[in-house]
Amino acid sequence: xxxxxxxxxxELKHLLSIEGLPRAILNHILDTAESFVGVAEREVKKVPxxxxxxxxxxxxxxxxxxxxTFEIAAKRLSADVINLNVNTSSQSKGExxxxxxxxxxxxxxxxxxxxxxxxxxxxLIARHVAPHIHVINAGDGRHAHPTQGLLDVFTIRRYKPExxxxxxxxxxxxLHSRVARSEIHALTTLGVPEVRVIGPQTLLPQDVERxxxxxxxxxxxxxxxxxxxxxxxxQNERMNGALLPSAQEYFKCFGLxxxxxxxxxxxxxxxxxxxxxxxxxxxxxxxxxxxxxxLPQVTYGIAVRMAVMSILxxxxx
Amino acid sequence: xxxxxxxxRLIDPRNGIDAVxxxxxxxxxxxxxxxxxxxxxxxHASQTMDATGHIVCPGLVDLSARLREPGFExxxxxxxxxRAAAAGGVTSLACPPDTDPVLDEPGLVxxxxxxAKLLNLAxxxxxxxxxxxxxxxxxxxxxxxxxxxxxxxxxxxxxxxxTLVLRRxxxxxxxxxxxxxxxxxxxxxxxxxxxxxxEVAARLGLAGIPASAETIALGTxxxxxxxxxARVHLCRLSTRDGLEMVRQARSQGxxxxxxIAVNHLHLTEHDIGFFDAHCHLRPPLRTQRDRDAxxxxxxxxxxDAICSDHTPVDDDAKLxxxxxxxxxxxxLELLLPLTLKWAQEAGAxxxxxxxxxxxxxxxxLGIDAGHLTVGxxxxxxxxxxxxxxxxxxxSLQSQGKNTPFLGLELAGKVRWxxxxxxxxxxx
Numbered sequence: 001x002x003x004x005x006x007x008x009x010x011e012l013k014h015l016l017s018i019e020g021l022p023r024a025i026l027n028h029i030l031d032t033a034e035s036f037v038g039v040a041e042r043e044v045k046k047v048p049x050x051x052x053x054x055x056x057x058x059x060x061x062x063x064x065x066x067x068x069t070f071e072i073a074a075k076r077l078s079a080d081v082i083n084l085n086v087n088t089s090s091q092s093k094g095e096x097x098x099x100x101x102x103x104x105x106x107x108x109x110x111x112x113x114x115x116x117x118x119x120x121x122x123x124l125i126a127r128h129v130a131p132h133i134h135v136i137n138a139g140d141g142r143h144a145h146p147t148q149g150l151l152d153v154f155t156i157r158r159y160k161p162e163x164x165x166x167x168x169x170x171x172x173x174x175l176h177s178r179v180a181r182s183e184i185h186a187l188t189t190l191g192v193p194e195v196r197v198i199g200p201q202t203l204l205p206q207d208v209e210r211x212x213x214x215x216x217x218x219x220x221x222x223x224x225x226x227x228x229x230x231x232x233x234x235q236n237e238r239m240n241g242a243l244l245p246s247a248q249e250y251f252k253c254f255g256l257x258x259x260x261x262x263x264x265x266x267x268x269x270x271x272x273x274x275x276x277x278x279x280x281x282x283x284x285x286x287x288x289x290x291x292x293x294x295l296p297q298v299t300y301g302i303a304v305r306m307a308v309m310s311i312l313x314x315x316x317x
Numbered sequence: 318x319x320x321x322x323x324x325x326r327l328i329d330p331r332n333g334i335d336a337v338x339x340x341x342x343x344x345x346x347x348x349x350x351x352x353x354x355x356x357x358x359x360x361h362a363s364q365t366m367d368a369t370g371h372i373v374c375p376g377l378v379d380l381s382a383r384l385r386e387p388g389f390e391x392x393x394x395x396x397x398x399x400r401a402a403a404a405g406g407v408t409s410l411a412c413p414p415d416t417d418p419v420l421d422e423p424g425l426v427x428x429x430x431x432x433a434k435l436l437n438l439a440x441x442x443x444x445x446x447x448x449x450x451x452x453x454x455x456x457x458x459x460x461x462x463x464x465x466x467x468x469x470x471x472x473x474x475x476x477x478x479x480t481l482v483l484r485r486x487x488x489x490x491x492x493x494x495x496x497x498x499x500x501x502x503x504x505x506x507x508x509x510x511x512x513x514x515x516e517v518a519a520r521l522g523l524a525g526i527p528a529s530a531e532t533i534a535l536g537t538x539x540x541x542x543x544x545x546x547a548r549v550h551l552c553r554l555s556t557r558d559g560l561e562m563v564r565q566a567r568s569q570g571x572x573x574x575x576x577i578a579v580n581h582l583h584l585t586e587h588d589i590g591f592f593d594a595h596c597h598l599r600p601p602l603r604t605q606r607d608r609d610a611x612x613x614x615x616x617x618x619x620x621d622a623i624c625s626d627h628t629p630v631d632d633d634a635k636l637x638x639x640x641x642x643x644x645x646x647x648x649l650e651l652l653l654p655l656t657l658k659w660a661q662e663a664g665a666x667x668x669x670x671x672x673x674x675x676x677x678x679x680x681x682l683g684i685d686a687g688h689l690t691v692g693x694x695x696x697x698x699x700x701x702x703x704x705x706x707x708x709x710x711x712s713l714q715s716q717g718k719n720t721p722f723l724g725l726e727l728a729g730k731v732r733w734x735x736x737x738x739x740x741x742x743x744x
Binding site (some may be wrong): 004016019096097098116118119120121123124128140141142143144178181205206207208210211 | 514515516518519520521522523525527591592633636637638639640641
């Protein structure tokens with residue numbers, strides 16, 4: 001099966017998912033991102049790599065935070081940026097995703113950053129666009145959020161450079177999480193030997209161990225001696241129902257408290273893709289504590305997205 | 318019109334014939350096998366077909382082909398799909414009731430039968446709706462529908478969650494000896510699901526349909542079949558465990574039959590690859606273990622028949638994110654080549670393989686078809702088993718061009734299809 005993200009020469013053409021990408025490509029993105037971390041600290045926060053290019057953020061699903069970080073990344077690369085929030089009503093009027101994309105192609109966009117509530121939407125668009133256009137998946141349903149996965153491993157690499165010697169735990173709603181899937185692929189591709197997922201059976205996908213992770217239902221056992229704790233967001237609508245009885249019980253069993261964190265390695269770092277539900281999946285004392293690297297994650301997110309955009313723009317067939 | 322088909326290898330599974338035999342046809346019926354009957358010594362064929370190197374078999378009988386009429390003519394029309402049937406060598410087909418309007422009134426069934434008869438491309442045997450509007454509440458007029466031409470009663474892919482209604486529908490059908498056709502799927506477990514609940518769904522972030530959706534529904538259906546004595550045909554089994562339940566029920570004496578869809582004979586969840594919407598099917602493609610069990614079940618006779626599960630979908634309906642794409646695949650023209658492919662891979666004999674798409678399904682439908690006895694209707698398929706053809710838009714007659722096999726070369730090219738002694742397809 002051809003990987004739809006790669007050119008015939010094996011270069012990154014679209015970023016749709018971490019799955020199937022070679023370690024060399026991930027390392028290239030992370031190394032490139034290192035060079036962009038400094039840009040933000042300069043007085044002139046711009047480099048001309050995407051000058052004259054048009055980046056189009058198409059968000060079929062609302063997200064101010066992710067869209068903003070992509071917008072900042074594109075602008076720091078000197079690209080022109082168009083933001084399009086396609087509300088659900090124009091979709092329900094019968095305009096298909098591809099109709100929307102065709103309209104933007106007609107406006108000569110060079111790169112699409114796409115978010116959609118359905119798994120596979122970015123793949124669909126990538127199959128459809130002309131060869132010179134690049135597609136970045138900014139989150140598709142439960143499937144993938146590759147730039148988040150990349151910025152997470154970038155953050156880990158900064159704090160824990162020896163990736164081949166780490167124990168990482170991903171905690172919470174893995175079933176509905178595109179972030180978790182991208183994190184798992186990024187970690188296993190980069191050679192992290194032990195990736196654990198921790199959660200109740202209702203929030204873990206069937207056969208998740210086939211993704212190369214170890215499954216824990218007991219948070220205390222799962223956190224034992226880990227170097228990195230990656231928390232996941234629990235959506236409000238999933239807190240009371242057939243998946244979980246209540247937010248309170250969830251916090252009791254799977255919320256990250258200082259007491260549970262103490263079971264991890266003393267120098268363990270705590271991560272969260274945001275936005276956080278304090279008191280549901282994470283205690284404020286942990287979120288704001290010394291081991292938290294949640295805010296650096298946001299900062300690095302821009303550098304990683306700059307790296308992805310600049311690499312894609314340089315790879316044309 | 319008198320036809321002489323010469324030098325072909327006649328395979329008639331029901332009559333146990335596999336030999337080079339000439340066939341003689343007159344007045345729409347088979348009048349001679351291997352020679353001209355004595356009282357027709359002056360037989361002068363108005364058409365002679367040289368079937369050298371070809372296989373001559375009974376016209377195929379398909380247990381599930383959606384023709385999309387009435388109601389979904391933008392997806393396909395009766396004419397386009399019956400032409401597809403003819404091109405695929407299918408001369409008799411059963412169509413499920415999930416049209417719009419639903420086939421729950423005798424007038425609609427008569428109209429469909431009438432329209433099909435005018436086209437004269439294949440025999441159409443409607444399955445009537447088991448409940449009105451397929452809403453799972455009120456029974457349909459099964460006797461009236463049977464008089465209008467229904468050969469059984471089905472719930473299509475619609476949910477029938479109320480087990481009391483299901484039990485009553487089976488009791489009522491059993492009263493008159495009608496067959497109830499059910500695809501076992503628990504509506505709650507299958508709700509919103511689009512792929513097998515396993516590794517691929519976990520990877521791609523697709524909502525899953527667990528195997529238990531099939532086995533739980535099967536448990537209900539088999540229990541009610543025992544209790545009511547209703548004659549049940551199980552449509553499109555997809556799991557190893559489901560098949561095992563059927564095997565056990567039979568060993569305990571329950572009379573129950575089942576079919577599988579030809580796609581599930583070859584494909585697994587992994588064929589979804591990177592969200593290939595052509596593999597969005599109902600039931601979902603399952604694991605390799607399930608696929609192998611279906612093949613085994615076919616070989617050992619647990620599975621009675623293979624159906625095309627023909628479901629033409631327009632191109633736009635597949636150009637959507639996987640979960641939003643419409644499930645289904647075109648199949649009438651692939652039933653024969655994909656059955657041959659299975660036979661070759663599984664080492665099954667041609668007569669045994671062809672039985673699963675001719676005599677066996679005809680028996681399940683209770684129709685006089687699927688054999689070439691002297692005196693039978695001249696419904697035939699003549700095909701070249703060695704000739705490869707490429708599955709692509711232009712090679713398919715069906716209005717639906719959606720199939721996971723697009724781009725593949727398959728062996729088994731239909732040369733002639735005859736319905737009632739008329740040539741309805743020639744290539």
